Amino acid sequence: MLHDITAGPFPPGRLCAVLGPNGSGKSTLLRAMGGLVPSRGQVLLHGQVLDGLDLRARARLCCTLPQTLPEPLRLTVLETLLAARRVAHPAQEDDVPAALGWLARVGIESLAMRPLSELSGGQRQLVGLAQALSRHPRALLLDEPLSALDPHYQYRVLALLREETARSGLVCILVLHDLNQALNWCETACVLHEGRVQAFGPPRAILTPALLHAVYRIHACVDTGAQGQDFISVQGVETLGQVPQNV
Numbered sequence: 001m002l003h004d005i006t007a008g009p010f011p012p013g014r015l016c017a018v019l020g021p022n023g024s025g026k027s028t029l030l031r032a033m034g035g036l037v038p039s040r041g042q043v044l045l046h047g048q049v050l051d052g053l054d055l056r057a058r059a060r061l062c063c064t065l066p067q068t069l070p071e072p073l074r075l076t077v078l079e080t081l082l083a084a085r086r087v088a089h090p091a092q093e094d095d096v097p098a099a100l101g102w103l104a105r106v107g108i109e110s111l112a113m114r115p116l117s118e119l120s121g122g123q124r125q126l127v128g129l130a131q132a133l134s135r136h137p138r139a140l141l142l143d144e145p146l147s148a149l150d151p152h153y154q155y156r157v158l159a160l161l162r163e164e165t166a167r168s169g170l171v172c173i174l175v176l177h178d179l180n181q182a183l184n185w186c187e188t189a190c191v192l193h194e195g196r197v198q199a200f201g202p203p204r205a206i207l208t209p210a211l212l213h214a215v216y217r218i219h220a221c222v223d224t225g226a227q228g229q230d231f232i233s234v235q236g237v238e239t240l241g242q243v244p245q246n247v
């Protein structure tokens, strides 16, 4: 769980990463920010205190996409998008063209009429992302949103999130295990370790060899490739000895 932590501020308009080893508290932090688990602290969004808002009002402002998606309902992909938007905006008419537009932007418009229960894990993850974006929240909390996606969709989703976040001034926080994605796509990272914030700031500045060893138990550093992209170069893992190749 978490120990009296202060995380943030996560800047709007830029992608932000929550990093840390298994069990360090990343999902718990996201759920606490989304109001999905009780916490004693305060969550502020653009200066507004979210604690105490009723669930629907909070869901309108802040959309949390969980790591494990619920069992698929007997609905089509399009119907699930319309239903998700109704939860946050019950007074608004269904907007089928807008929902189809979000499916197209994520790259799954061909799945619109397919039952959700027939989709693969990665396809369902993409539906979850389209649902979340279609609700137009002011904060998007995504728990390992790329974990089931192939490289094409990982890149595509990161590019879409970066574009939408910049365009609408969204606060977009992603739990990531891939440190290279944090380095190359995120402006800010919050590194958790044993339920505490170990570091907070630009990924390039905070992912030092000392931090990578203390948190992940790897002997590694940030390197820069020929194309100018940063990557984590791992020399060894504490319990396994030397690892010969870079990752």
Ligand SMILES: Nc1ncnc2c1ncn2[C@@H]1O[C@H](COP(=O)(O)OP(=O)(O)OP(=O)(O)O)[C@@H](O)[C@H]1O
Pocket (backbone or CB within 6 Å): 001, 020, 021, 022, 023, 024, 025, 026, 027, 028, 029
């Ligand atoms: N419902 C729960 N009841 C009790 N302990 C929990 C519960 N959910 C999580 N925990 C504990 O809280 C700690 C943090 O869990 P959390 O799921 O936030 O980790 P995480 O950083 O997201 O891990 P992972 O990378 O493996 O998904 C873990 O030690 C976990 O066992």
